[in-house]
Amino acid sequence: MEQKKKTKQHKGGRNPKVNPSIHRxxxxxxxxxxxxxxxxxxxxxxxNKAKFIISVLFDKEIKxxxxxxxxxxxxxxxxxxxxxxxxxxxxxxQVVKLLYSRFTEKKAAAFLYKLEKQTVELASLCKKIIELTEEFNQNYLKNE
Structure with a gap:
């Protein structure tokens, strides 16, 4: 009975490998x-360099x-x-909601008109960014 108790004790540490690499x-x-x-x-x-060398030696695929x-x-x-x-x-x-909830319709429309001008400028900037991105893709990414 004493032998069974000793074998059931957990020693701690790392679990042993199923197929350890022992040859150097x-x-x-x-x-x-x-x-x-x-x-x-x-x-x-x-x-890991060792895994890399093993994969080269045994013709495993390397990406x-x-x-x-x-x-x-x-x-x-x-x-x-x-x-x-x-x-x-x-x-x-949020700004559009606040304009209509805090100001009269005339004042809100005036502010909204100014906001629309800025939005048109932002949209043209966005189109330019898209064009530059497509140009970058064609010139640099598709050639590789």
Missing amino acids: HVFRLTDEENAKLLSLFEASGLS AVKMDKGTTDFYMRLTSLFGQFRAVGVNYN
Whole structure:
């Protein structure tokens, strides 16, 4: 009975692996070979060099993702601009509601006329942004 109690005790720690990697191999590279290996490793996006080398040795598929800093920056700025446009739309709706609830119809219409002029300018700016985005897509993103 004492042996059964001892085996049921939890020792803690990490669960043992089903198929542990216990065999070790060492190889040496020249500076050029090492630079090439590191660039391939970075392009693969894997987080572990050992797994990368194993996948290369055994012909497993390696996906390399190239990220263009300029394109990423453009996308992030465009996303933030879209968020600002949404905020302007929300504020626009709130202003129109306040105009009609706080002022007389004539005064509200006068303020609304000024707001419409600014909206037309914002719409033309939006069209220009869309044109520039399409031009960017055609010139830089479709060629890759």
